[in-house]
Amino acid sequence: MQRLAQVFLCLVLAAPKLFDFCSCRGLWFWDRGVRRVKLLILALGFVSSLSSRQPMWAFGELALLLACFHISLCIGHARQCGSSRLDFFFIRAVIFLCVVKTAQFLGAGASAFVSNAHMLDTDLLMEGFSNIRFYGQFQTFTLPLLALPLLCRTQTRSFKICIFALVCCWWMIAICSGTRGTWLGMIGATCLMAFSSGQGRRWAGWQGLAALIGLTSFWLLFRVLPDYLGLKVFNFAGDRLSTSLSARDVIWHQAWEMIKERPLLGFGPMHFADIPNPVAAHPHQAILQWACEWGIPSTLLVMWLVSKGLWATFRLIRANHRSTEPVDLLRVCLFASLIGALTQSMVDGVIVMPYSQLWLAIVVGWLIGIHDFSTEPPAVRPIAQKGWVAILTLAVVYLGYIVFRDAPNLDQREQVYIQEHGGRFQPRFWMQGVIGQPGGRLLEQTNAANFSPLATPK
Known part of the structure; x- marks a missing residue:
């Protein structure tokens, strides 16, 4: 489909x-x-x-x-x-998609906890994709974009709190999925953005804090609470913390x-x-x-094109490192999204x-x-x-x-x-x-x- x-x-x-x-x-x-x-x-x-x-x-x-x-x-x-109004609709569309998937995940999780079942399969909480890795790829693209309202100084405090809560939940779902490619992609994007500019460091700081809260929430919801309720958790993300190449x-x-x-x-x-x-x-x-x-010649040409585009964008971010204009902040988030996806493509499809x-x-x-x-x-x-x-x-x-x-x-x-x-x-x-x-x-x-x-x- x-x-x-x-x-x-x-x-x-x-x-x-x-x-x-x-x-x-x-x-x-x-x-x-x-x-x-x-x-x-x-x-x-x-x-x-x-x-x-x-x-x-x-x-x-x-x-x-x-x-x-x-x-x-x-x-x-x-x-x-x-016009720049398209940026507004683009980011709002991303937020809407992530809110829908987060609500679906939390609803499925709540149903699993209040039911009489004695087991909890975390993979069943993430519906909408035929393979959980595809879910992770979607999160690699959207996690960096969700941070845009947190960088904008014109957003209200209440809206930023709601967005930050959404980013934390989105991180919790990314951790729960156990998709190591997503983790690798976001780590790569965060490390690069931390050295790109002041706005890039702000982006990396928000992502790091949200990841920490998401990890804590995951541990409480899928380790501490199941142990307290006597639930057995299947496909626990911690079981996938290995260095194996999975074939x-x-x-x-x-x-x-x-x-x-x-x-x-x-x-x-x-x-x-x-x-x-x-x-x-x-x-x-x-x-x-x-x-x-x-073939190798085509590969080298493609790598040259990709490197040229990334370098041009990186230089533009560095040149506007003090800018708080929405378009410059959007460029930071889009660049981080692309870096995360390219990093994940080294181990995923x-x-x-x-x-x-x-x-x-x-x-x-x-x-x-x-x-x-x-x-x-x-x-x-x-x-x-x-x-x-x-x-x-x-x-x-x-x-x-x-x-x-x-x-x-x-x-x-x-x-x-x-x-x-x-x-x-x-x-x-x-x-x-x-x-x-x-x-x-x-x-x-x-x-x-x-x-x-x-x-x-x-």
């Missing part, structure tokens, strides 16, 4: 006349060097897809990334050509073998899922995933899951929309504008074709997979994302017998 909603949003935003891109600076703000690097990445992805074993799926992944990039541009366009070593090894096999163009987008293994259809590591599927892809596009697009460009970008030829519209149209039409082809038979396909292979699903494009057949040569090199089929990376 999340993938269907994502593709539908891409289809809606793909209409060029809906947003007048050709007249908006937001689409063409990059200098010629960056544009050429982007075109080179696209060309390498196209060639890699053509040379892959299943070009149809490879082009599907390429089209999906183009559509997500377009969503970012739409959001950046809307913010640049709109990530197997999929990382597979990705590394794929990189050594085809270092230049990789096996093709999405083609980690073409070599089945009992763990996952993606490596749970963004750099390894891109390198084994797109942030760049794979549809909901996380959408949030990543939103955060990047909003940072583009509020960025203060020092120089006017060079003019873009009309043929380049028309070329982008043509590429985007092909991408979204192809995504629509995949949905039209697969959506009616998804349930049947998932049942067939369970009957043939058993176990749990391995998400990639769809909930069951394995596109290859067992028995590949590289799969034998992963020594799959060294792990339990029930292991789940967290």
Whole structure:
């Protein structure tokens, strides 16, 4: 369902006349060097897809990334050509979502405590996501954004108290989920922001205090109180405090073998899922995933682009370190959200899951929309504008074709997979994302017998 909603949003935003891109600076703000690097990445992805074993799926992944990039541009366009009032609605929407999920968690927890049950499964308190790791990815994006009202001096004291209580509860839920990737992402974001600027240190201070209160609340509610009531707690977060890789070593090894096999163009987008293994259809590591599927040259180019964008934003935060303007405070929170997500992507599938892809596009697009460009970008030829519209149209039409082809038979396909292979699903494009057949040569090199089929990376 999340993938269907994502593709539908891409289809809606793909209409060029809906947003007048050709007249908006937001689409063409990059200098010629960056544009050429982007075109080179696209060309390498196209060639890699053509040379892959299943070009149809490879082009599907390429089209999906183009559509997500377009969503970012739409959001950046809307913010640049709109006003700061959009920031207000954006943050209020984030607060609303977090309030709804917090109320659901607290309601489920209260029901569990007042019932006559003698056990409490913490995973059952966090509904709305098919996997608890996806919940954690959502929290990694939203935890930094919730702190914005706490930084604004214009907010009332009562509103700040309510927001701080929400941030503490959101931290408690993040701790309760036991998703170590979320913990790692927030630690990385907090450490970097503490050295970024005065406002960054304020942000880090609020997050640290909220995390401490959230941890204390978690310990009281899910350790002290259950012991007092005689409840047995299952999936307790403290049991996940380990240094184990949760079978990530197997999929990382597979990705590394794929990189050594085809270092230049990789096996093709999405083609980690073409070599089945009992763990996952993606490596749970963004750099390894891109390198084994797109090749090392493409990976280096993408890393250069990401580093350039992060450095430009970091410098802008440093330059405005004393500013209390709402847009500068929002930039701090968005930057922390992006840093947290990128850190988590080193151990998790942030760049794979549809909901996380959408949030990543939103955060990047909003940072583009509020960025203060020092120089006017060079003019873009009309043929380049028309070329982008043509590429985007092909991408979204192809995504629509995949949905039209697969959506009616998804349930049947998932049942067939369970009957043939058993176990749990391995998400990639769809909930069951394995596109290859067992028995590949590289799969034998992963020594799959060294792990339990029930292991789940967290």
